[in-house]
Amino acid sequence: MKNLFTRGPSLVLQLIITLLLACVLMVLDYRYGYLTSARKASATFLSPLYYLANLPNEIAAWADNNIISRNDLIDQNRQLKDEVLILKAQNQRLIGLESENARLRSLLGSSRSFRGKRLIAEVLNIDSQRFSNELLLNKGSTNEVFVGQPVVDSEGVMGQIVEVSLTTSRMILLNDQKHAIPIRNDRNGVRAIAQGDGQLLFLRHLPNTTDIREGDLLLSSGLGEKFPDGYPVAKVISVTKQSSQPYAQIIAEPTANINTANHVLLLWPYMPSIDDLDENQIESSEK
Secondary structure (H helix, E strand, O other): OOOOOOOOOOHHHHHHHHHHHHHHHHHHHHHOOHHHHHHHHHHHHHHHHHHHHHHHHHHHHHHHHHOOHHHHHHHHHHHHHHHHHHHHHHHHHHHHHHHHHHHHHHHHHHOOOOOOOOOEEEEEEEEEEOOOOEEEEEOOHHHOOOOOOEEEOOOOOEEEEEOOOOOOOOEEEOOOOOOEHHHHEOHHHHHEEEEEEEOEEEEEOOOOOOOOOOOEEEEEEOOOOOOOOEEEEEEEEEEOOOOOOOOOOOEEEEEOOOOOOEEEEEEOOOOOHHOOOOOHHHHHOOO
């Protein structure tokens, strides 16, 4: 029976042999590169082990970048909703500003043919009662606003100033029961007085034989020298003629945005300078 405890070479001798072999291999690899192919093959063979050993670190990094808690998701979702709400509000404000700019451009364009001074005023308050329709404007005597001054918007005549303070003024609307304006029919030149009834306008003292129809556009006539000539005032919506009545019942709807206007236009009468007069006028004035 073989002796299991037979002693081999001593450990010291094994160490010396191993060191000598290692030195020989190092010299051969350094001088002649004998072990380059073997080293590449071993690296290729062991590469899966490297990836496997690094896998926990890769998983941990991926988890940090892609896996977050439920509370974090809720917080981020709430934050995103808040940002969307803010952006929507800002977008609505931009839309409102664009619409307001368009209205202001239209407002200025409505008086291009008017040669006098003009000024945009903002509506501060609405005083609408049973027998009174008035607006409070943000322009006053510091802006040279005066009582009786005509007020228009981009669609037509709005009314006139009835009270002025230092920084504000009060205007009476076209459809107020206490307000009347001289008008003319744009189609045939028929003149009349349009008076408010609180909501609409009615034409006073027009005989049944007067040529006036539904859809006729009524313009300011310029009579009375309060409102400039040719501004839209109202459109006829109803004409009733009864043989038993001497006058026709004519109702018109204001063309101005009386119930929705946020800005109005104050008009000043045009005062021609000496440069606007022709030579004949100058000569006649000298005589």
